[in-house]
Amino acid sequence: MPQPHGGFEASPTGLRIVIEREVGFGLEEIWDAFTTPEGLEPWVGVLRGTREAGDLQFSMVEGGQEASPANLRIHRCRAPHELSFTTDSEYGAWNLGLELSRQDGVSTIRFIQDLGLTDDPSTIGPGWEYYVQRAIVSLEGGDVESVKWDDYYPALAPAYTRASE
Template sequence: MIDIIAELDEVRRRVHAGERGDQVAVRLERTYSAGVEDVWDALTDPERLARWFLPVSGDLEVGGRFATEGNADGEILRCDRPSTLVLTWGGPESVVTVELAAPDADSTVLTLDHSVAATLVPDSGGALYVGPGWDDAFLALGLHLRGTDLGDPAEFQNSPEVLSYNQGVVQAWEATLRESGMATEEQTQDALVVATAQFTALP
């Protein structure tokens, strides 16, 4: 069973304008009870990725292109073990940056920042289309690092338990978007309708 409240509280969320100031970006941060090498391996080893995220194929080195099964493809821009991974996600102006920090030998802080050029999304409410998906990945990674067998990750992501968890996730991202002040009420409500249907299967 997933402790929904505890898992929701583990993630720190932010919506911002990106480093350039002309982007829509989401940032997630979570501390895992695992060493940094273990977390790095879970994020970069294709065999482990297939157990908690998605099967990944391609040229998995800097400058190489990759594809995730049923989701985005992209290019690996930077890979500095065990601290920094930068890649495009679905297009050159959609960039994901993953950073790991080790406050001690038995814990790792993972920060993920996904920025998209503002010209590619209808408005800042687009943050609600992106953030909840990464929240799901953070949940699955945490369970994997604790030794939980998720079975087929795609089936896990669509399980009633995760869809229920996602209701809280969407609400958390709605609050984060409102706190950012980047979207109007109409934009927030429109994005909320889309995110609710996409991530919780509720109308």
């Protein structure tokens, strides 16, 4: 069973979930996996449009089914170190972030989601654990389908309940 790699942190707007993983890949490789259509497609979904045109859309893909697209708005981008963005979809607005750093040949991925008052972190945390693991498996050239949702939820839900803040 996977172990949690994240938890809660205070944020300027309240509380956030942060998933933190250390990997041996370079920052540019990780950045591409999280920010380009070619990098995202193998492990999470489809990115369409361009930042310059202001028409970015992202659709998650699970089991071959593409979800309704979310509009994506970038707030801050300092490639290959920091990305802050919002997705607006039928599920509401999600404020997300990616922070990458490297020291002594080890890169650290910090994937962040700011929580709203009605967000359920007991499903959100395990979800991002699952997807970050899929990203790592994709970077390794492995089969992302080997990462099973049922291994992450509900097993990791207790680590992401508001009671554990």
